[in-house]
Amino acid sequence: MAFQEKRLQEKCPQRDYWCSFRLVNEQGDGKAYAGLTYRLHDRWGEIYSGELNEDGQGQAHNGFHQAFVGAKDFVRRYFRDFYTDQTILICGHSLGGAIALLLAEWLNRSYPNANVILYTYGSPRAGDSAFVKAAAGLTHHRLVNHHDPIPGVPSTWMDGNWKHLLPGTAMLVASIGTPLLGTAVLLGGLLNLRGDNFEHHGEQRHFMPRKATSDGYSSILWQPGCVALEQKTCAQWAAEIDLRGDMPTRSILTQMLSFAEHSSNSGYSRAALTTLLRWITAQQRNGTLFTDLERRQISKQIDPIEQDMAAWQPESYLRFRQNLRTKTHPRLNRLTELDLRAYYDKSHGEILEFKPEQQKSLSKAQKRLKAQSRVIVTRKDVFGDEAERADLDALVTEWLELAEIKKAAVLAKVSIDSPTLVS
DSSP: OEEOHHHHHHHOOSTTSOOOEEEEOTTTTOOBOOSOEEEEEOTTSOEEEEEOOTTSEEOOOHHHHHHHHHHHHHHHHHHHHHOSSOEEEEEEETHHHHHHHHHHHHHHHHOTTSEEEEEEESOOOOEEHHHHHHTTTSEEEEEEETTOOGGGOSOGGGOTTOOOOOTTHHHHHHTTTSTTHHHHHHHHHHHHHHTSSEEOOSEEEEEEESSTTOOGGGEEEEOOOOHHHHTHHHHHHHHHHHHHTOOOTTHHHHHHHTOGGGOIIIIIIHHHHHHHHHHHTGGGGTTBSSOHHHHHHHHHHHHHHHHHHHHOOOOOHHHHHHHHHHSOOTTTTTOOHHHHHHHHHHHHHHHHHHHHHHHHHHHHHHHHHHHHTTOBOOHHHHHGGGTTOTTHHHHHHHHHTSHHHHHHHHHTTOOOSOOOOOO
């Protein structure tokens, strides 16, 4: 068995993140090993462990993987003693979402005849592109709150040693003091998120408030298909941390985890309850997913992003250097003048290519919003296999009479007088 150490060092130049490598049989036919558990130490003393996929590729963060191993033993025993042919639903919130993804992918491969369906809520990015590609066959519904920053981690911008030059940082520094700094923060942050090795798995569904200042009780569940909306908070958070240049070590995760929008109670449960109430009362708008007012409210949040992005232009190298003289930056202080100029030119070119991509994506999101607003929500959509129960209407009516549900309906501005569903 041979370990390609050089490739590991190229893929893992920083601590606490993913490594990517292959184990192959050099004495035999050169095929990759699969199914082996590994435990590796990098040159900084960090430990990486995991299980190789069929391509012999391993991608693992030690914390996620160790938690997955603990859950795997329990699930293996359950399958041995109780599993027949049930559909397997796996759910995970926050860091548990990352563990749930590893567990679901393992089940999907270990029990190919099982119907494994995964739901995650506010999950961090649990793998690199190789992992996401290898897990393409897994059904994964990934739900994200609009103002939740956790889905943006882990990421290269969290490099506590400030070793890495990120593609959007030059444009962020150059834009300090300009009227459209917010747009630079969004574009630069998105570019930095795209520039690392971490990717999301699954099909994202996005809880977006009807108004920018609204809470979870006003959320609408839809699929923008646009990173400028889906990763807006993550990108802004990452860019602002990068601009400040004062990342507070591990406490940053504590800050992010404390966001109300990330909470399973005040964040995701509230948004999910609102969505369920809206779907139950969908017959009041002929079963459509959104009302015309709701569509316009979402659209009005996209409009200013489109307008500011169209107006924004990258600042000059002169302004970039002037801002660096008044504001030190840990990623850039060690560079020579020639290095700074080369770095700025590369960043300038990348963001000029990136900007029209995002403008086009925002335009498509507006069209998706209009199309999805016409989608009909059926009884089957809401209750799945229970939709044909004879007592379902009575049960729903009883549930809607609960004081907590009535209060939630008032806060969500949802009328529950006529709960009959579209069939």
